[in-house]
Structure formats: C-alpha cells, structure tokens
Amino acid sequence: MQRFAECFEDLPDPRADNALHDLTEILFIALMATLCGATSCTDMALFARMKAYLWQDVLVLRNGLPSHDTFSRVFRMLDPKAFEVAFRRFMKDFAQGAKIKRPRGVIALDGKALRRGYERGRSHMPPVMVTAWAAQTRMALANVLAPNNNEVDGALQLLELLQLKGCVVTADALHCHRAMAKAIVARGGDYVLAVKANQPALLEDAKAAICAVKRKGKTSLTTTDADHGRTDKRVALVAPAPGMAKKHDFPGLKAVARITSKRGQDDTVERYFLMSRPYSRKDVLRIVRAHWGIENNLHWPLDVTLDEDLARNRKDNGPANLAVLRRLALNVAQAHPDTTSSLRGKLKRAGWNDAFLFELLGHMR
Numbered sequence: 001m002q003r004f005a006e007c008f009e010d011l012p013d014p015r016a017d018n019a020l021h022d023l024t025e026i027l028f029i030a031l032m033a034t035l036c037g038a039t040s041c042t043d044m045a046l047f048a049r050m051k052a053y054l055w056q057d058v059l060v061l062r063n064g065l066p067s068h069d070t071f072s073r074v075f076r077m078l079d080p081k082a083f084e085v086a087f088r089r090f091m092k093d094f095a096q097g098a099k100i101k102r103p104r105g106v107i108a109l110d111g112k113a114l115r116r117g118y119e120r121g122r123s124h125m126p127p128v129m130v131t132a133w134a135a136q137t138r139m140a141l142a143n144v145l146a147p148n149n150n151e152v153d154g155a156l157q158l159l160e161l162l163q164l165k166g167c168v169v170t171a172d173a174l175h176c177h178r179a180m181a182k183a184i185v186a187r188g189g190d191y192v193l194a195v196k197a198n199q200p201a202l203l204e205d206a207k208a209a210i211c212a213v214k215r216k217g218k219t220s221l222t223t224t225d226a227d228h229g230r231t232d233k234r235v236a237l238v239a240p241a242p243g244m245a246k247k248h249d250f251p252g253l254k255a256v257a258r259i260t261s262k263r264g265q266d267d268t269v270e271r272y273f274l275m276s277r278p279y280s281r282k283d284v285l286r287i288v289r290a291h292w293g294i295e296n297n298l299h300w301p302l303d304v305t306l307d308e309d310l311a312r313n314r315k316d317n318g319p320a321n322l323a324v325l326r327r328l329a330l331n332v333a334q335a336h337p338d339t340t341s342s343l344r345g346k347l348k349r350a351g352w353n354d355a356f357l358f359e360l361l362g363h364m365r
Contacts (some may be wrong), residue, residue, distance in 0.1 A: 001058050004028055004361075007090040014077035020063040026074050028059065031067070035327035035360055036351035039307045054354060075325075076316040080145055081230045083321050087328055088142055088161065094332065095137075106135040106290040107189075109158065109171040111151035112299050113307045117319030129323045130154035132162055133294035138334045140298060140327040145320040151175075154184055164189025170291035173198055176274060178250055185252040190276040192257075192287050202248055206256040209239040221281035235260040236281040239257035241274075252276040255340050257284045297334075302326055305344050 005024045013023045030038075032054075033047035045068035048055075053063055111130045118126045128146040133139070142161040146154030155175050165188035171180065184191045195202050220237040237255045245253035255278040258266035262268045271288075279287065302308040306326050313319050333346045336359070341349065350357040 007093055008086045011082055011086045021066045021070055025059045026066050030325060034325055037347045042068040044071045075321040077316055078320040078321050080317050080320040083324055084143055087324050103265060104166045106287055107167045107169050108133045108291045108294040109155050110294045114319045114323055116312050117314055119314055125149050127319050131156050132158050133298055135293040136292040138297050139331045143327055144325050159183045168192055168287055182251040194275050195272050196276050205244055209241050209256050210237055210258045213239040225284055231264055233262045234285055236285045238281050238284060240278055254278055259288055301343050336360055
C-alpha cells in the first residue's frame, strides 16, 4: 500500500477539504475491485463491504467504507490528465518491481469509443480513448481522451508522453499523415503506417514502387497459418521509396510495403504501408501482425471481460477516469506470470482467493 500511495500522492484531490474519505484509499479499493471483475462504482462499493476484513491491516478508513456515490463522485471530479500521469508513474514502479524491461519493438496506437459514456443527447458522439499499446509486454503504456472526439489529435498528444527510441509505432490509415510521421521521428522512433485511399497520392506512389520492384523480379515472402480452423496466407513485398519523402513532405519515409492476405475462401485483400526503414519482408509481416495485439489483447478484453462497452458512467470525467482504471487493472493482471489461466480466469481467481488478489500487486515491493 505504501508504494501505491507514493504513486498517487501527487494526484490533486478535487473534493472539498472536509472530504470524509482518503483519495488514495478510494483509488486502492477501486483498483482491487476492478481486478476482481467490478465493472461499476456500485460494484466497487459492494466489493469494499464484502471484503471489509481485508482492509484492517492495509487501510485506515477513519470514516468507514466509501459508498457508491463517493466512488462515482471521485471519478467524475478527478482531472483525467493528472490521473493519467499517476497511471504512468504506477506502471513505471510496477514494471520495475516485476522486472519488466522498458518497452521496445512495436507500439500500436489506436482509439476505442466508450460507447455508453456519452452525455444525454450525444449518443452519436461517444468519447474516444486513445491508447499506446506495447505489443511485447502486452501492456497499455499511456492513454489520452481524444479532444472533441478527434482521435488524430489524441494520438499526437499521446506521442508526447512516450519515449520511442528503439520502438516501431504502428497505426491504421487514419493516422497516416505528416504530423504523425514528424512526431514519431522527432521522438527517436520508427513507423509502419497503413496507407489507404484517404491519402490517394501517397497510395498511388506506394503502388507504383511495389510494381517497379515486381518488374525487376524481386521475390516476395509467403507465410501460411492454419490456426483456429482456418487457413491464413500472407504475402509480403518491400520496395524502396526514394524521393517520396521529399515529394510528399512526409518525414522519414524510406520504404513501402504491400501485404496480400487471403483467409480461407474470402477474397484476397491488399494492404499498403509507409515505413521509416527498409524493413525485411519477414519483419514487415511480424510488425503488422503485432499491431493487432491492441485489438485482441486490449480492446477485446475490455469489452468482453470488463464490459467497457456497457459501462454507463456518463457524467463529467467519469468515463475517461474509469477507462484508465480498467486499463491499469488489465496491465496488472497481464503481468502475472501464470500463463495457464485466461484473463477472465485471473480476475475470477482474484475475487475468490484473497492471497492471489494481493499476489497480483505483489510486484510493487
């Protein structure tokens, strides 16, 4: 608890000076509850009561246990930017305790709508949380609520929080633009960005570069997978892109790649990518596949395991802060070395076994 308190001690308490409950204790209970599968502030309050015996030797709780209104009020009022700073401070200490090395390799950027986190009358514009995901460690590195639901601006803000030396940033076609490339290169990173028809001139030149190397007889690399009862075939081809960076004012652009994929009896799909390095065909296939970890290992568990799409916190900063809390809980659970249990199994086990619950946080020594 002491290490946890140190990570959150600088987080400003937005409540009045006569608030009954300590902010750090509220956040600690909320995290523990989320690790046990709590999906709402009502769940957190119920968890606090049912596990009251746990807090005797850990927390002070001078004024008893917080109610669900207290949890809701705190998350509505907390400054999301300050909470995100505390999130990153916690993850830094947690990673050191768990002996997790500084993220390298692929860092995937993507946004996710908090589908029921909208204010009344704004169901057409739910807030969007943009996350940087480290594929190697399977952890969320940082999160930003997209300003005015603009995911592009949110991703640019997110990059300012990251150290990218030795990392490859991946993103979908929405983020294939000059400002993104410039920000990544400026922070010492490399990029592999999908390019589609929203950038017609770049896409046309990428296709032309690929056609040029095909005419020269350059061979492609083919991989085939037969997992999950289906056959996936991918063919990668890489081409240098001399002059494209200057022509399109696209910082750092050195090469392009094309991946042709066919799944089972589905139609063949061609995807093109802009790259800041002339990666090998094998590396391109690995990097592009690693990008999808943010969907399979973050977005999917958030919806299926923690019911993020069903979360109905709508007021003020509540949706953003609870989204950060869910990502923090997933990071902690993912870091546990038990590879035989599913994520859902870990959360259920934490709820049923107090020793395992504290073991999840045991890395923070």
